[in-house]
Amino acid sequence: MDDNNCGCWAVLKRGVCKSSASRDSANTIPPTETRYLNASNRELYPPNEAHLSSDNPDPPPSDNKSPCQLLQFTFQELKSATGNFRPDSILGEGGFGYVFKGWIEENGTAPAKPGSGITVAVKSLKPDGLQGHREWVAEVDFLGQLHHPNLVKLIGYCIEDDQRLLVYEFMTRGSLENHLFRRTIPLPWSNRIKIALGAAKGLAFLHGGPEPVIYRDFKTSNILLDSEYNSKLSDFGLAKAGPQGDKTHVSTRVVGTYGYAAPEYVMTGHLTSKSDVYSFGVVLLEILTGRRSMDKKRPSGEQNLVTWARPYLADKRKLYQLVDPRLELNYSLKGVQKVSQLAHNCLHRDPKSRPTMDEVVKVLTPLQDLNDLAILSYHSRLSQQGRRKKKPEGSQQLSNTQSKSIRGSPLNTGKQRCR
Numbered sequence: 001m002d003d004n005n006c007g008c009w010a011v012l013k014r015g016v017c018k019s020s021a022s023r024d025s026a027n028t029i030p031p032t033e034t035r036y037l038n039a040s041n042r043e044l045y046p047p048n049e050a051h052l053s054s055d056n057p058d059p060p061p062s063d064n065k066s067p068c069q070l071l072q073f074t075f076q077e078l079k080s081a082t083g084n085f086r087p088d089s090i091l092g093e094g095g096f097g098y099v100f101k102g103w104i105e106e107n108g109t110a111p112a113k114p115g116s117g118i119t120v121a122v123k124s125l126k127p128d129g130l131q132g133h134r135e136w137v138a139e140v141d142f143l144g145q146l147h148h149p150n151l152v153k154l155i156g157y158c159i160e161d162d163q164r165l166l167v168y169e170f171m172t173r174g175s176l177e178n179h180l181f182r183r184t185i186p187l188p189w190s191n192r193i194k195i196a197l198g199a200a201k202g203l204a205f206l207h208g209g210p211e212p213v214i215y216r217d218f219k220t221s222n223i224l225l226d227s228e229y230n231s232k233l234s235d236f237g238l239a240k241a242g243p244q245g246d247k248t249h250v251s252t253r254v255v256g257t258y259g260y261a262a263p264e265y266v267m268t269g270h271l272t273s274k275s276d277v278y279s280f281g282v283v284l285l286e287i288l289t290g291r292r293s294m295d296k297k298r299p300s301g302e303q304n305l306v307t308w309a310r311p312y313l314a315d316k317r318k319l320y321q322l323v324d325p326r327l328e329l330n331y332s333l334k335g336v337q338k339v340s341q342l343a344h345n346c347l348h349r350d351p352k353s354r355p356t357m358d359e360v361v362k363v364l365t366p367l368q369d370l371n372d373l374a375i376l377s378y379h380s381r382l383s384q385q386g387r388r389k390k391k392p393e394g395s396q397q398l399s400n401t402q403s404k405s406i407r408g409s410p411l412n413t414g415k416q417r418c419r
Contacts (some may be wrong), residue, residue, distance in 0.1 A: 009032035048376035070144045070157030073109045075163045078102065081111035085124070091174070094221075096135060096237065097126040101170065105135075107158065120155060122172070134416055135237030136164045142213060142236040150202030152224055152234040171232065173225035176283075178221060181292060186326035190368070191229045192287045193335060197364040198231035199223050203280060204357035207273040208234075213241035219260045219293070220286055242273060257295035259304070264351055274351035280360065281346025285309050286340050290324030306347055313344040329375035335367045344354050 026397050081102035082089050092098045100122045103112040112118070125132050143154035158165040173179070176195055180188045187195075199218075206213040217238040238255050252271050254261070262278035265271055282293050291298075293305045302308045312318045319340040323331060342363050348354045349373050355363075 015284060023193060037322075041217075069107050070154065071167070073156050073158040073165070073167060075086070075112055075158055075160045076159055077104075077109050077413070078167065080167055081120070082122055091121055094237075097124045102167075104155075104167070118155075119170040121168045123166045123168065133164060136166065138239055139166055139236045142239045146206070146213070148202060148205045149230070150198045150205065150232050152232040156305050168234070171224035171234075172183070172227040173229065174223050175233065176223040176225060176287075177220035179225070180286060180290060186324060187291065189327060189331040190391060191333065193339075193364065193367050194229055195223065195225065195231040195285055196339075197361065197368065199233065200280065200357055200364055201234040202231070202362045203276055206239075207242070207276065207357050212273060214240045214242045214273055215276050216240055216271065217256050217260075218276055219257050220283055223262045223283070225386075231252070233288055240271060242271075259306075262351065263349070272351060273357070274354045277346050277354045277357060277360070278351070280357070281343045281354075284339060284343040284346060285322075288324065288336070288343065289322050290326055295334050309343075310347075313347075329373070329378055331374055332367070332370040333372050333374050333377065335370050335372075338363060338367055 006349055026286070072089070075247045078200075079085060081104050083102075084102040085100055089101045091203075093099070102116055102120050102122045103117045104110065104120055105112045125136050140157050143151065147153070152171065153169040155167045157167065157171060176199075203215060203218065206215055214324050215233065215236070215238075216234060218233070222233060222235045223231050225231055239254060250271055254266055254269050256265075256279075260279045260282050262275040265275045265278075282305065285291075286293060289305065291302075291305050291311065295303055309322055312322045316337070320336060322340065342355075342360065345353075345355055346360070
């Protein structure tokens, strides 16, 4: 990875650090709380399988820890920053709680008037869940110490009585999920490649650090976009420290989102970085097809995206039928080939046969510069066919092989699917 995309790693310490301007407060997170970082209500149990053992405790804190720069907010400050958590400031809702839009002063924790200072996203934990608190701790623990252009920036937190809140940088364009599935205007192919590459760089950074981190909940709703469509990974509530030394995997409770979790992880609870690679393959399919990983509204054979797409990925003659029809041939021919092959490799049933995220980044990087749009080739072919028709009958008739080639080409297929 090039120097411009390098992140900052601090040795992960299990516990929330105080801000540089921390307040003296009794509201400190007990270190032992962080042993249960991955307990979650987002648990996945394979059919007819017994409940898996709980997560192993994390290792003791390391002494080699650089100071964390998170800001510690009061509840009143965040209440004022979000306009008293008014409903029209809600950006979204998840299992954790609501996310509100707010404004704070540039050099501190004080609230600012709407439209001034720094725009932030404030995530508020539902007050009735210990499991949510564990994820809250994990979020602060990981994002407070990992810094990279493709990870969302955690600005600070609030822990006051039963209140648990997190303050992030505001991501102007929301989530990839919204752009792929909830907008009438299709996301352009070039933006899809840019987003996939940025997300891949984020995962590669997590996997490649001195203390590898497995993200464990990679999906379109957790990929946030700034104004330039740069993607950043968010929601580290399920993140898990990866195996080190001679260990090949981490044994853990099965959590995540159905449709994205790697099959071997669902069945055994054995977690590796290749579990994230599988999830990336699912998201890559969603980017390519414009279909959700699981969609009960589709016919029975098409509800599971991976199951439906596998036969197309394995056949070069059919892979263009996977492309999101809303793109209407506005995609790179070679790009579709490369993305389809990459998704096929990431979704390999054998985890060891999947690429690393560094290898994924290398495949995606050159795809940004491709300009072999299918629509241009299609118009060129129509023009050639038009010139042939103007010639006298019997001259330069197409051979049977040429005719079959045109009928079976991805361009012809695309024409039939465009409406």
